[in-house]
Amino acid sequence: MDIKDKVTVITGAGSGIGRALAQGFAERGAAVVVCTDLNGENAQETAEMIGDVASGRALDVGDEAAIEALISEIEAEHGGIDIFVSNAGYGQAGGLDLPTEDWARMMNVHTWSHLAAARALVPGMIARGGGYILSTASAAGLLTQMDSGPYAVSKHAAVAFAEWLSINYGDQGIGVSVLCPQAVRTNIMGPRKPSDSSNSGQASQDGILEPEVVADACIEAIHEGRFLVLPHPEVETYFQRKASDYDRWLSGMRRFRERLKG
Numbered sequence: 001m002d003i004k005d006k007v008t009v010i011t012g013a014g015s016g017i018g019r020a021l022a023q024g025f026a027e028r029g030a031a032v033v034v035c036t037d038l039n040g041e042n043a044q045e046t047a048e049m050i051g052d053v054a055s056g057r058a059l060d061v062g063d064e065a066a067i068e069a070l071i072s073e074i075e076a077e078h079g080g081i082d083i084f085v086s087n088a089g090y091g092q093a094g095g096l097d098l099p100t101e102d103w104a105r106m107m108n109v110h111t112w113s114h115l116a117a118a119r120a121l122v123p124g125m126i127a128r129g130g131g132y133i134l135s136t137a138s139a140a141g142l143l144t145q146m147d148s149g150p151y152a153v154s155k156h157a158a159v160a161f162a163e164w165l166s167i168n169y170g171d172q173g174i175g176v177s178v179l180c181p182q183a184v185r186t187n188i189m190g191p192r193k194p195s196d197s198s199n200s201g202q203a204s205q206d207g208i209l210e211p212e213v214v215a216d217a218c219i220e221a222i223h224e225g226r227f228l229v230l231p232h233p234e235v236e237t238y239f240q241r242k243a244s245d246y247d248r249w250l251s252g253m254r255r256f257r258e259r260l261k262g
Contacts, residue, residue, distance in 0.1 A: 001132045001175055001222050004029035007078045009071075011061050011113070012088030014042025016186030017136065017179075019049075020215035021085055026050045028219065032078050036070065038088065061088045061113035062105065071120040080128050083222065084121055086114045087136040087179075095149035103150040110137075110154035114161050122169055130173025132222055135162050139182045139235045143242065146257050166227055177221045179229040183208040206234045 008025045012018035014037030022035045023046075033054040037043035040058025047056035060066055074081055089110055092102060114135045125131030138145070141155030159178055166176035183204040209231055217231040230236050242249040 001083065001130075001225065003083065003219065003222065005031045006082035007032040007034075007074070007080060008083040008085070009034040009036065009074060009081055010085040010087055011036050011059060011117075012136070013037055013046050013056075014039050015046075017181075017184060017211045017214050017218075018085070018087045019046045020211035021087065021218060022046050022054065023050060024212075024215045024219050025083070026053055030083075032074075034074055036088075059088075061086070061116075062108040064112065064116040067113060067116040068120045071117065075124060080124055081121060081131065082125075083132045083134070084117055085134045085136070085218075086117050087134075088113065089136060089138075091148065091151060093147045098150065103153070106150035106154040107157065110151075111157040111161060114158055118161075118165055122165075122174060125174055126169070126172050130175070132175040132177075133162075133165065134177045134179065134218055134222060134229075136179045137162070139180050139230075139232065139238075141178075142180050142235060142239045144253065146253065146260075162227070175222070175225050177218065177225075177227055177229050179214070179218055179231075180235060181209065181214055181230075182206055182232040182235060184214050184231075185210055206232050 003025055008030045010018050010022050010033070013022045013035035018037070022033050026033050030053060033047070033050055035043045035046040035054055035056045036059035038058070038060055040056065043058065044056030047054035057070065059070055071081065092106065094102065118133060121131065121133065135158055137158040138155040140152050141159040145152040145155070159180065162176055162178035165174070170176065185208050214231045218229050221229040
């Protein structure tokens with residue numbers, strides 16, 4: 001899909017990948033760039049950096065009703081949304097020690113937010129002849145995140161939902177891409193306890209990319225209509241190894257975990 005003259009919306013646009021995407025869309029001629037973030041001031045700051053085509057709004061993507069209301073408002077104002085980037089997310093370390101509420105919050109932000117957006121967007125996109133949805137998952141959604149059970153699970157679910165969406169609506173004009181990077185130099189991880197990690201030792205093994213590099217990879221994928229966005233090319237190799245011999249991959253990950261501890 002060509003971004004020129006399109007109405008675009010980005011969640012988590014107050015910094016990092018979301019901000020870089022908002023700027024990239026504007027640079028490529030988007031007619032409207034709606035920047036949303038849990039921190040409305042940060043979203044507005046991004047919009048002011050871009051100029052007249054952009055606006056900033058506060059949005060908690062963990063609130064399904066808020067997502068629906070935002071989409072309805074923008075469609076009423078601009079006649080429809082062409083490209084929606086479901087990007088907001090955060091990090092929290094832990095696993096069996098975390099209460100179910102912490103796992104559920106991650107699912108709300110990293111998975112159910114994509115569902116809520118698609119449910120509100122897809123019928124209108126189909127009626128207008130098509131549209132595009134880009135969701136941010138993580139390399140953890142193809143591989144795993146050793147220091148965070150809920151992050152690994154919610155990101156796997158995000159990839160699975162994007163697959164399902166593409167299979168069921170791709171023939172009706174709905175383009176779908178899912179972003180699966182490793183470590184990116186970003187501060188959008190959201191509220192964390194002191195024990196939480198952001199760019200962990202696992203994720204940063206193959207280098208830490210700048211948000212602009214990741215945004216460019218996303219925009220290229222949208223232009224080409226390509227499903228997987230892998231700014232770290234190593235992820236494809238790891239994913240292939242996992243698929244070819246799951247038990248060997250699991251053993252290797254256990255050894256990798258021990259090396260990181262040392």
